[in-house]
Amino acid sequence: MVTTLDDTKRQAIAGKLADIKAIQSLIISTEQKLIGSCPDQDVRDRLQNMLNDDQKNLGVLETVIVQYGTPAEPHSTVKKFVEQAQQMMAGDELSFYQKLIQHELLKHGQVMSGIVVHKAAQVVGADIEVAIAPLNTINFENRAHQEQLKGMLELVGVRELTGKDADQGLWARVQDAVAALSGVAGSVVTQNTDKQDINIQTLIRLDHNKVNTIFTEIGATKDAQKLQEYFGQLYKDLLAHAQAEEETVYPKVRSFYGNDNTQELYDEQAEMKRMLDEIKSINPASADEFRSKIKQLMDVVGDHVRQEESTMFAAIDNNCSTEQKEQMATEFKAAKSKIQQEMASKK
Ligand SMILES: [Fe+2]
Ligand SMILES: [Fe+2]
The missing domain is CATH 1.20.120 (Four Helix Bundle (Hemerythrin (Met), subunit A))
Structure with a gap:
């Protein structure tokens, strides 16, 4: 029946998933570095929670890739980008605020890639949608992380510029944004709690x-x-x-x-x-x-x-x-x- 068992569209999506996994590892190592150099206890705690989520999500991503069924390597451009980003985050040229901005951009890219894979799955086949379904939970969490990072950026930025604290109520606003998002995510977020312990x-x-x-x-x-x-x-x-x-x-x-x-x-x-x-x-x-x-x-x-x-x-x-x-x-x-x-x- 078949001349080849491979399909180029499916192979391309496999490459994208491998890129997402490489970026997820970069996000984890960046958060570890940020936590190590963070001047603020409150921000540090929040980054630590984010790191815990991201480490769990790397496991979810590995499950998704095995479910998807086509192994692939990340693109060479992504590998190169990861290397450069790691150097930049390890170096002392950027201030903490500037590093945090780069981190928020990484999260943004990760959210977009997740969305793109979902849209591509809808075009290519229902079996792919089934395989990558858990990617949804990662995307919702990354969206929430983005909102939290924006709050942290305001706080850290105002301090770097003025040496003073930003308006109170900032964290409340961040929490509101996250709560609104979990409302949208609904059961997806709830399912998240035991995602690590799949039997x-x-x-x-x-x-x-x-x-x-x-x-x-x-x-x-x-x-x-x-x-x-x-x-x-x-x-x-x-x-x-x-x-x-x-x-x-x-x-x-x-x-x-x-x-x-x-x-x-x-x-x-x-x-x-x-x-x-x-x-x-x-x-x-x-x-x-x-x-x-x-x-x-x-x-x-x-x-x-x-x-x-x-x-x-x-x-x-x-x-x-x-x-x-x-x-x-x-x-x-x-x-x-x-x-x-x-x-x-x-x-
Ligand atoms: Fe069997
Ligand atoms: Fe079986």
């Missing part, structure tokens, strides 16, 4: 939902080019997901989920992989054959997913602690990321 069931379910979305996209399109694009994504997502489960989840559940049940999961995945390769080799002109094989694959995957989400998930709940489930999620995510990178380098 293995949630992570696996996210993958299943994404695969389900791609099946729906395949069913809905008549465009041969789109069909190839969606199948390329499906192929990569299913293989990486299955492989990561076999490396990190199935060996752990075997003792309490039972030998037979676990073996069944392995066997179903072997069948699924066989079908994927079969579909990959179908002549692109045979659209009917392609669709009927996809339908068969969908049934096999559907049965498999139902078994995992019902009995396997319940067995995990009954036999693993919260920490163990989170640990499994961390291992699953790392294994999947490694598999994706190996798959990308083999081409």
Whole structure:
């Protein structure tokens, strides 16, 4: 069916996500430097809270990139920019106020990139929207951070110029702006509280939902080019997901989920992989054959997913602690990321 499993639009979005991750790391290192040189306790505390958010958000961003499924490097221009910005922030040419301005600009750029990726996802495919959904929470927080930084800039700027404090009530105004924003963000911000502690069931379910979305996209399109694009994504997502489960989840559940049940999961995945390769080799002109094989694959995957989400998930709940489930999620995510990178380098 496919001449290549890659699609240029999807590759371009992967590059943008890699840029966002590089900038997120820059934002973190800049905040650490700003905290180290901050003349004001109140501003320092606020920067510390921001740093905590940003470190959590780097983890969310890593999850999004693995969900997205296409690994990529940041652009060389972004790498160069990061280097220069780090030097500038470490140097003593700029005043604290000037450094804070640069930081606010970084946040602004990060918000815009997040929005751009969202708009691009809407154009390219519903499966991408599903994969990058958590980016929303990062964007709302970055918007709130921008408002806080504006307040800090006024405070620090007035002090640098006059040696005196700015009008009282400034912080209240900043808090108002943040509150207004959280009102808009609503449940997204609330969801944020436990985003760091994603458990293995949630992570696996996210993958299943994404695969389900791609099946729906395949069913809905008549465009041969789109069909190839969606199948390329499906192929990569299913293989990486299955492989990561076999490396990190199935060996752990075997003792309490039972030998037979676990073996069944392995066997179903072997069948699924066989079908994927079969579909990959179908002549692109045979659209009917392609669709009927996809339908068969969908049934096999559907049965498999139902078994995992019902009995396997319940067995995990009954036999693993919260920490163990989170640990499994961390291992699953790392294994999947490694598999994706190996798959990308083999081409
Ligand atoms: Fe599975
Ligand atoms: Fe699964």
